[in-house]
Amino acid sequence: MSPLELVIREALQNSWDASLGCEQAPIFRIRIRVLDSDHLEAMRAFFSELPPQDAGEPIAGRIRRFLDSPEPLVMEISDERTKGLGGPISAAEALQEGEVADFVNFVRNIGSPRDMVLGGGTYGFGKSALFRISGCSTVVIHSLTGTAQAPENRLIAKALGMAFDHDGKRYTGRHWWGVHCNGDQGRESVDPVRGEEGSRIAQSLGMYGRHTPEQRGTTLMILDPELQDLRDDNGRIELTGLGQKQRLMARIQEILLWHCWPKFTSRENGSVPMTCRLSILGEEAELPDPSTIQPLWLLTQALQHARSQTDEVFCERPRQRIGFFGQCQASLQLHADDRYRIHLGDDALIPEKLCHMALLRPAELVVRYQVGSLNEADQTQWGAVYICDRGPDNVVEQAYARSEPPAHDDWEPKADQSLSSHQRTYVNVGLKRIKDRVKLLSGTDLVRAMRIREREQESLAALAGELGRSLIGTGPGGSAGHPPSPRSGPSRRRPLKLSSPAPLGTELRDGIPVATFRIRLTGDSEGTAIISFTPWVQSDAREREPVAPNGRAPEIVGITVDGDGLETEDGSLRCEPSAKGVEILVSLSVPDYVAVGLTAELIEGDQR
CATH class of the missing domain: 2.60.40 (Immunoglobulin-like)
Incomplete structure (x- = not known):
């Protein structure tokens, strides 16, 4: 995946996890904009203290170049109607009963294990992708968390650089901007700006305002994002060209649709798990319904079938239901929707003809696609879905979740030693059933078997004739001669x-x-x-x-x-x-x- 694909995919996954337990469907937003003069001045004030230039830390130089840029570009990824980044602000602080450690896991720690039932993934890998796409390796984080009775704003910035030495000390290369704090036992730290002051600074930077409990959630502002679609033929960033703007809008919409379409596919009761709003250099748009896009609608139909849980998948030893299939077919003659291919050409993600099975866990986030072939015999294209089951005490879902590498883009049961032998079997059997179903939908096993059988029958018939002639001759009564005279008497x-x-x-x-x-x-x-x-x-x-x-x-x-x-x-x-x-x-x-x-x-x- 490209860095932009990885960032959007991981950010949406984190937003979905943060929405679990909330009453309303979450709103996911992406906004790309150039800081105006007032926002840029507030940004310079916020980043007024930087590592010394003689420290040899490249982060400082990159931030200075960004602040001095005539068109400082930022990319904001935010969610609403989620829990926000709650819990303690210090990694050394113990958790109270029922308390979460979302802020610490995201802002302080490099990574942490998956601890949410039916969540999408873990902290760490997706977070590093945010810093990787930033030309400054810097992200400003604003979150409204807490309860409806006691909401709290938190604002902090973080940069991920390389370790360096300065004045005889070793530094980790991680930097924070917020409030300097002297903790217990002489420990110093940078804590988030909290309460009304945090909200005020966030708004001064032009970030999405958060004031009511319904606006709980998190905004991640990526400084100087690397967006190839904004570059002209000479490699220069072009922010005013209509072609670049349309291309970037098409790119982001298609990434969301190809990697996250289940989150925008309506359920049987008509509700949609998630809504999405986009703002690209001043142009506002909502994400199209994936069921209206050919051939993506095949996958949305397959998902509806899989959600009905009628096409069950079982493991025999041990006996356990491990998942559900859904599938949908259409004629090869149907024309593909070209709204993204017009702008993206051969770089488009959504294929013109579909022969893909999407692999999902119950969180309904695409892990990856198992690609087959078009069914030439039936002249059909197809889309399919496999959703792993939860199983008793979530034992099946946990097996698939732990089989995912950090990018959450595959199932590799051999990679996690903590899986029991039964859990490893659940994943292996599921992968085999997936490959078998893809062959069936592609029509490859049927066509090949029928042709081989016909050739074998023709060859055996010819061989039998040759053997008959060589063994019993071709004279009267032989295999190719005149038949013997029938015996007299009544026929039998x-x-x-x-x-x-x-x-x-x-x-x-x-x-x-x-x-x-x-x-x-x-x-x-x-x-x-x-x-x-x-x-x-x-x-x-x-x-x-x-x-x-x-x-x-x-x-x-x-x-x-x-x-x-x-x-x-x-x-x-x-x-x-x-x-x-x-x-x-x-x-x-x-x-x-x-x-x-x-x-x-x-x-x-x-x-x-």
Whole structure:
């Protein structure tokens, strides 16, 4: 991912985590602007104290260049209707019962483990991305936290530089701007500016005002953000060009849609988990509904199916439901929405044709995409979703969460030694089921299997003919000669025989996996043949089970006799034998992603 993708993705994830437990859906904002003269003057006053120039610390020089810039650019990422950065302001202060350490974790500590049930991630990696994208490695942090009865403003700035030596002392390279504080035992620290003074300074910098409990949340102001889309063909920053402004707006909208679309997809009751508002160099916009964008709407439809929890995924050993699938298909002929491709060209993230499965945890943040291929056989594109289950005591969700690397962009069960063997199995089985479903949606297994089978049958028929001619000759009575004269006397009818069902492959019919089997009925009995069919599921122990792990049984969904579709009654078929033989195709629904089989039994016609 690009630095901008990483920052937006991680910031939105942190905002979502901060909204858990709040009553209203959070608002997520991104604003990019040039500081006006009053805001720049307030910024210079706030950063009046910098590391000495002779210290060799590059942060000081970068901030000075930013403050002296004719067009100082900032990027603000903020949320509202969240908890803000609460808890103690000192890392040495013990937590009270029920208290959180959000401020300390974000402002003081480099990183901390995930401690929120069903949260998106951890502190540390996403935070470092904020400083990485800043030309000054500096971020101003303003948060309104506390309770509705006692809200509190907190304002502090932080820079992440390199360690350096000065006047015989070693410095960490981390810098804070706020209020100098002499703590216990002679400890000195920089604490946030709190209360009305913190709110006043934040507003003097042009930051979003926070006064009421509904405005609780956090604003992160990134100084001198590195935004490639604002550069012209010569690499210079161009802030007045319409093309650069439109390109940057398109870039940010598409990043939010491609990486975070579940957060802007309405639920069954019509509510939307999150709303987003953008302001790019004075141009205001809201994020489009992802369900209105082709082909992204395939993923939103797949998410609705996955949320219904009807297509369940199970692990057999140990027996545990581990997730849910959802999927949606559309014609390859549908034209893609080009509103972003017009501005971004080949750099656009949303593909013109979709063949992607989004991997999610219950927080519904995209971990990554499992990419398949377009289904050329059915001429369809598709979008799918896999959401891991929570499991008892969140044991399944925790397994997937701990399998994520710091960027939260994959599931790697071998990477975390704290996973139990069962938890590691849950993730591995889920990854296998995902790959199998992607192959099914892509149509690769069905097309390949059918073609290979047809070639094998043609080759075997030719080989049998050649073997017959070489072994028994081509004269009278041979394989290619004249048939022997029939014996005199009454003709004898051949008894009816039924071949074992031969699998032909699997395909999707109206979004349902269907397996087809071929059966051959031979013989020329005068009686009507009655055939009984019994579908079954192949278990891990190589035993036949009547139902799949999700509790549903495979069912007969189609049957043809010599190409004519028929209806079966109670799993049995009545058909007339033919001297040439009868070809019967039986199609079974696949209730879970399991191996299904079919038993065919001739129960009436000739004496058994």
